[in-house]
Each structure stands twice: as structure tokens, then as C-alpha cells.
Amino acid sequence: MASQLLGLAEESGPSPGESELAVNPFDGLPFSSRYYELLEQRRALPIWAARFIFLEQLDSSPSGVVLVSGEPGSGKSTQIPQWCAEFALARGFQKGRVTVTQPYPLAAVSLALRVADEMDLTLGHEVGYSIPQEDCTGPDTLLRFCWDRLLLQEVASTRGTGAWDVLVLDEAQERSVASDLLQGLLRDAKLGNLPGDPRVVVVTDPALEPKLQAFWGNTPTVHVPRGPGECPTPVYRDSVPTDRVEAACQAVLELCQQEAPGDVLVYLPSEEEISLCCESLSREEGPLALQGPPPWVLPLHPGHGQGVQAVYKDIDSGARKVVVTHWLADFSFSLPSIRHVIDSGLELQSIRAESQVLRPISRCQAEARRLRARGATPGSCLCLYPKSFLELEAPLLPQPRVCEENLSPLLLPLKRRQIAAPGECHFLDRPAPEALMQALEDLDYLAALDDDGDLSDLGVILSEFPLSPELAKALLASCEFDCVDEMLTLAAMLTAAPGFTHPPLCAEEAALRRALEHADGDHSSLIQVYEAFIQSGADKAWCQARGLNWAALCQARKLRGELLELMQQIELPLSQPAFGSEQNRRDLQKALVSGYFLKVARDTDGTGNYLLLTHKHVAQLSPYCCYRSRRAPARPPPWVLYHSFSISKDNCLSIVSEIQPQMLVELAPPYFLSNLPPSESRDLLNQLREEMADSSTGSESSSTQELGDACVLQ
Secondary structure (H helix, E strand, O other): OHHHHHHHHHHOOOOHHHOOOOEOOOOOOEOOHHHHHHHHHHHOOHHHHHHHHHHHHHHHOOOOEEEEEOOOOOOHHHHHHHHHHHHHHHOOOOOOEEEEEEOOHHHHHHHHHHHHHHHOOOEOOOEEEEEOOEEEOOOOOOEEEEEHHHHHHHHHHHOOOOOEEEEEEOOHHHOOHHHHHHHHHHHHHOHHHOOOOOEEEEEEOHHHHHHHHHHHOOOOEEEOOOOOOEOOOEEEOOOOOOOHHHHHHHHHHHHHHHOOOOEEEEEOOOHHHHHHHHHHHHHOHHHHHOOOOOOEEEEEOHHHHHHHHHHHOOOOOOOOEEEEEOHHHOOOOOOOOEEEEEEOOEEEEEEHHHEEEEEEOOHHHHHHHHHOOOEOOOOEEEEOOOHHHHHHHOOOOOOOHHHOOOOHHHHHHHHHOOOOOHHHOOOOOOOOHHHHHHHHHHHHHOOOEOOOOOEOHHHHHHHHOOOOHHHHHHHHHHHHHOOHHHHHHHHHHHHHOOOOOOOOOOHHHHHHHHOOOOOOEHHHHHHHHHHHHHHOOOOHHHHHHOOOOHHHHHHHHHHHHHHHHHHHHHOOOOOOOOOOOHHHHHHHHHHHHHHHOOOEEEEOOOOOOEEEOOOOOEEEEOOOOHHHHOOOOOOOOOEEEEEEEEEOOOOEEEEEEEOOHHHHHHHOOHHHHHOOOOOHHHHHHHHHHHHHHHHHHHHHHHHHHHHHHHHHHO
């Protein structure tokens, strides 16, 4: 069959002189001239040399699994899906279609656009993508790019392995939770026993190849040859700069002054630093331009939405591109025009309990970043850290996300698939038992599990929402407290557009931001921001003047509509808008506490040092918190509910609102309060619970006495 596949592939790529006779086998239309231009570029990719070997292994693999190992930029992510589509076409698409997973939604969109162009097909028809809030597929879609977590939700809902002939798990070295879990579920399913003889292709960096070989049992492996071109020798700084953004901007300026040809790729740890760097470089356009046109400064991160496609656009003026990014572009988003890399060597990643940690990247990531500057002409790689920094502090591979993330969202699909014990599922790296137990305990606190440890009716509903369990619980609680409209907005904002992108750049911007702040805290401020955004007509200039991410707010609007539609499908009760009323204020706080009682902190000394209830961490309010930005700050709120906790230079609580401890005692499960780590905060809450219980008992006794007196009088 491999020879038939090769023949099909050759027929789909004739020479331009035969274009009037050549027909695209996927849509039956003649190839365009654009197809042949891109075909020449495809044939120059390093992976093209492995094309026949890959098709042969895909056809003959005894286990139905094939590994593909190659360096970043070799063409794996664009060519493997196309060859899998050829394979499935030769089999008549017996079961469904080719599905390709990506660890990031933006990567799925970007690859779908590129592959549709290379295959000379229409996006949304034969080639499509599925990401949160957007499904660009149709009944004729043969090749679908999909966010891996979305596919995991589909698999959990159907209790099967999905409708596909070939499943490509791309960028396995990223070690996303969904990718690792999908591999475990597929290994347990034993592909050879499934109808339709499906195939699985796992695409990875060479650094993870030995681990994957051991996991899949020495399955056939296709090695992609190293591409042509020189790799630059890294240049290290003597010390880590105190201001990473300033050091990166200075390095870009020096490159432009040297007039070194080629585009520049800058790696910084966080979206906030990316925004600050882009702002700073844009202000320096005069010095940067020198004798040529000013450079085109482009951010590349998830919060920028589909605007990131601008990094692939050709610039007619010949201006240099300066792309500022973070871990998103370690393995995804290959940019052939890059010749210079500036690497901070750090990443800001979420860990368990929605905390964030600033830490060194892995040596595998550092090498991937250096390879971005490979090219026919000599490039450069400037590392803003000493050589010993990575040698002493960096791990060899990226940390498996399943060993770091909050596992509560992971356990919901496992429970939905009726895998009673998470230990029954295979993992590339098994999570720590205490982490699994903590996740199960958290789900139990949220009433997502029944007495047998299976999903409760509430847990099944929670698993339907594309939200974290605590946020989904708060949304469901809003049905009881009659504030669904406001909670829908807040859920969308917390997921897609949680706050400002950078500190105020001037007094005017600071004043515009203060006008959006709400007295009740950051959560109500987010609702106010969204409503003002809608009233502005979703105006981009309005967002820019206030330091708001326009693309993220547009995404929040889409997500809100999706959540509303989902609630209507489940037939949950809705409510009319009432934001701003005193009753709505209390109802919204109750809904938030119902879901976020696990994320409460208390000011221990009256100066803003907050001790987290569930962890012995002390943190301060984020600089973006509305309580910090008020002109005449009063005493910090004694008790707060927070959305996330960041461990970096300063431990910070982000998206914070004041709550009353009485409300926490009233709405949190009693056994949650009893199980808190020993602290003065726990003692105060338990004392308050006893007082409230005594008061309730006294009220009932008084009512009984009054009723008895009334009977005597009668």
C-alpha cells in the first residue's frame, strides 16, 4: 500500500508544466499556480527526505503507532498531516478523518491556515480547525487541527477514541496534560483491537524520543534528517540583568545598529513583559530605523488572538521584523526569516493550585531557541544569562505539565470515562499520589463527587463547561443566587481577558483605567470593563487607550455566547441583568464564594500581607489590583477571594475582591473549614461558625418560645 500512497502523492504534485492536467485529489479541482510555488518550498524542507519511509511505516506498523522525531523547523507540523491525509484518502476515509492535535489553540489555527494553503484547499471545508469558541470545520472536512484539550473533552464525552482514521499528536515534547493523557488512553485502548484499523502518529523533539519509545514499546520511528544551514554559537552574558525588558530592547537596538540582516526573535517570560517590550521598541522606532525603514514589532502570545498571524506576512518595504514572544514559540510557530535570537532563559508557568512560578527554561528549550536562528547566512543567539545558569539550574527536558498543574480539571474527564481510579490510566510520568488525592479532595469539596467517589450529577454538569471546576461551580451557583447574567460575563473575562496588559504608560491612561474600577473589587471591575467594551462597539482604539487587550476581549465575548448557549442546552435557569444593585452585589459575592472558597486569603497584620487559607504562603495584592490603585488607599481588605497566585519576584494575588468571613462560613462545606491547615485564620473561622450556630439555635429557641406563648394566650 505504501507504493500506492507514494503514487498518489506524486500525482498530487506534478510539475508546473503539467498543471492543466493535474487535479487535486481532495476536491477534484485543478491545482493553482500558488500550489506549485509552495510545493517547491515543501520539497526543500528537511522532512521531505523521510516522506516515503513515513508512509511505509504508517501502513505497516504492527501496533498502529508511528513516532516521528525531528528538530524544530524541520517541517514536521505542516507535512506529516498532509501525508496522513493522503494515507487516509487511499483507504477511502474508512472511519472519519485525520485529526491533528496541538498544545496551543493559536498553533492549531496557524497550521490549518498554512496547510490549507499548501494543499490548495479551502479553509473550513476540506481543511479546518477546532479551538475554544470557534469551530471552523464542515461536513466535508478531511483534515482537522484541534486543541488537544478539546479533543480530550470529546473523547471523554463519547467514551470512545473518536471518529478518525489517523490521529496525529503533535509537539509531544511540550508535555501538555491533554497530550499525555490522550497517549495513555490510546495505549490502554489497544488500537489493534479497534474497528477500522486506526493509526496514531506521535511527533516529538529528539530529546523525548527514548521516553516515548519505552512508553509505546519500541514502535517504528521515523528520524527527520537535520536541515542545512549553520547554527549560531550562543553568546552568554556575565550575569542575569535586573531589568530583562530593558536588556532585551538594548540588544535589539544593537543588532539594528550593526545592520545585521534577518529578523529578530526575542524570548521573555510573560505576556506582561512582552507587551512592555513591544511598547518600548515602538517608542524607539526612530533610533531603530537608522538608514532603513522602521522595524515591524510584533507580539506573539495567546492573548494576542489570531493577530499573531501577522508574523507570517511579507513586508513589501523590506523592514525587519522583531517578534517578541515566550514559551509559545519554543517549538511552535517556525519563522524561516529569523536569523537572530535574544533569549532571557526564563519562563512563567502555572503550577498546581493555579499558582505561577518564574523559573529557568529547560536545556531542550534553550537548544530549540538557538536552532530558530539557523540559516544559510550566519545568525546570532544572545543569551541574557551566564552559561552556568542553565548548566546548574535548568532540567534537561520541560517539566511534564501533569506533574505540575492542578489536576482537578484532569480528573473530571477521567471520572466521566468511568475510570474509577486515576492510577488505572497510564501516564508518561505518573503524577504524585498526594497531588491526585488533593485534586479528588478539591472536587469533593465542590460536590462534584458522590459518596462512592464517582461523578455526582453536579460533577457531570461541571464537566460539560470549558472552565476550571471552581469557576464552573460559581457559574452554576449563580443560577441559585439569581445573578447568571453577571456571572456569565465574569466567567468569560476570567478565562479570556483577565485584566490589563501592562502598567499605565501615562497619567491619562491611568485616569481612564480608574474610571473602570468598581468599589467591590477586581471581579466587579472586570464586569464593568466588559460592559464598557460592548458599549464602545468593541472599538480597538478604546481598548488601546486603556491598556486593554482588544483581541482577548473579543474572545471573551465569543466565550460568553458559547457559555450562554451551553446553559440553554442544559436547560439551566437564567436571570435578567441587575449589575450595580445592592442585592445583585451580595448575590454575585455568594456565587463567587460558592466556587472559590478554596482561594481565600486573610490579611494577617493589617498591612496587606495575606496568608492563603489552604497553603502557608504569604502574598501581596497585585500592582494591577483596584485596591492598590486608589488615590487614598484605606486599610487593605481583611478577607479576600482571589483568582490566581503568582510566585515570582513578589508573591502576588491577582483578580481580588473583598469578602465577609460570615459568607465563607455559610457557603463553604463545614468539613473544608475543619480540614484547613492550622492557622489563626482557621481558628477565627471555626469560632465564627460556632457563634453563627449558637445564634441560629438561639433564634430557633426564641421562635419556639414565642409560638408557645401565643398558644397560651389563645
